[in-house]
Amino acid sequence: MTMDVSKLTKLSPIEIGYIVNPALPVIPFAMEVHRAGCAAPHAHPRGQLIFASRGVMRVICSRDIWVVPPSQAVWVPPEVEHEVYFPGDASLRNLFIDQSVSRVLPNECKVLKVSPLLRELILESVKVGDTYESDSAGYRLMMVIIDELRSMEPTDLRLPMGQDERLQRAMDFLLSNPGDKRAIDELAIIAGASSRTLARLFVRETGLTFGTWRKRLILQEAVKRLGKGHSVTSVAFDLGYGSLSAFIDMFRHALGSPPGQYVQAARQTL
Incomplete structure (x- = not known):
């Protein structure tokens, strides 16, 4: 379980997490990473669904540790300090969720099972990006994602310290x-x-x-x-x-x- 983070590429916090805009309830983010990790613990106004469609993540949140496979995602509420590390290759497909809608989601870090439907919704959201407008098809897609997240089942991968x-x-x-x-x-x-x-x-x-x-x-x-x-x-x-x-x-x-x-x-x- 120990990891020499000094040998990992340092990643700065993703700026999307600091955008406060209820007109963009969900902002998707895609990135390919190789042996990388957070430069330092950080928090941001948007909640974050941390999901690697390929590869394994190690997430530290509130003194808890998760090692997360592609069938799972970690939900981090707004303003909760966290760290993320990728010991190998990983394909990130994250969702940054505005506080205007994140209040219906858990108020603590949780690992959620990613259903086949949610995987497809995430794929579509990445295609839409952050260019959608209110009452557009893209906006409605993002709200369907919120509804799907509300019904996601938590897992027991949490390792409390x-x-x-x-x-x-x-x-x-x-x-x-x-x-x-x-x-x-x-x-x-x-x-x-x-x-x-x-x-x-x-x-x-x-x-x-x-x-x-x-x-x-x-x-x-x-x-x-x-x-x-x-x-x-x-x-x-x-x-x-x-x-x-x-x-x-x-x-x-x-x-x-x-x-x-x-x-x-x-x-x-x-």
């Missing part, structure tokens, strides 16, 4: 060693706390049990490695799974499709 130093030591170790299988009592020695205290810290500061948090970490790491071209078998066993079928079942349950289908989707471009 903690602030307690003991919890951070445990998390940092697991982030650097996502395939490590040691139990919580062994991890507690690294954290400098009893296993009972560490278990309470996970629930209190993340809302997840230790076991659930580690499963989400493994899922994020699997998404990242599959996006880099690693085989399903190598990813499964490197991340501590004793059987390939158990890994596939976990992946399908979390993302709605087996890892083989995910790999195919990751190579497609809108």
